[in-house]
Structures are given as C-alpha cells and as structure tokens.
Amino acid sequence: MSKKLIAAAVVALFAGTATAGGVFATLDTDMNGAVSKDEASAMSSLTEQWETLDADANGELSAEEFATYAAEEKPAAK
Secondary structure, eight states: OOHHHHHHHHHHHHHTTOOHHHHHHHHOTTOSSSEEHHHHTTOHHHHHTHHHHOTTOSSEEOHHHHHHHHHHHHHHHO
C-alpha cells in the first residue's frame, strides 16, 4: 500500500467517527501490533511528535502510546 493511500485513509478516519484503534490498525501495515517510525511516516504530525509519544523509547508506538496522540489530535480534526 502506498504512503499516499495510507495517508488518505488516515485522514478519512480522523475526519469521520473512527476510533483511535481504527487509525492505529490502518497505520500498522505489517500487523505486528505496533506502529514503527516508517509506518508512522504516513502522518507528518505523528512523526513530528515521535520522541514524546514513544514513551518507552523502543522505536515503536504501542496502541496505548498511539492513543495518547489520537486523544490530543482528534479535537483538532473536528
């Protein structure tokens, strides 16, 4: 899946009533249960905050770490 297609899907999910879990699943293209920095590159705002969001500094965002991002971004998307 191309990065442009992923980015479009993510924007559509945030614009609608999608849950953070839906966006997380869309970004997690290898379906390993985490979002890598490469997978996150589909969303510039996510990569800009990467260092803060990756709380355990393991190089991936867990669903819980991503939920922090989604909670902060969702009001701005409305």
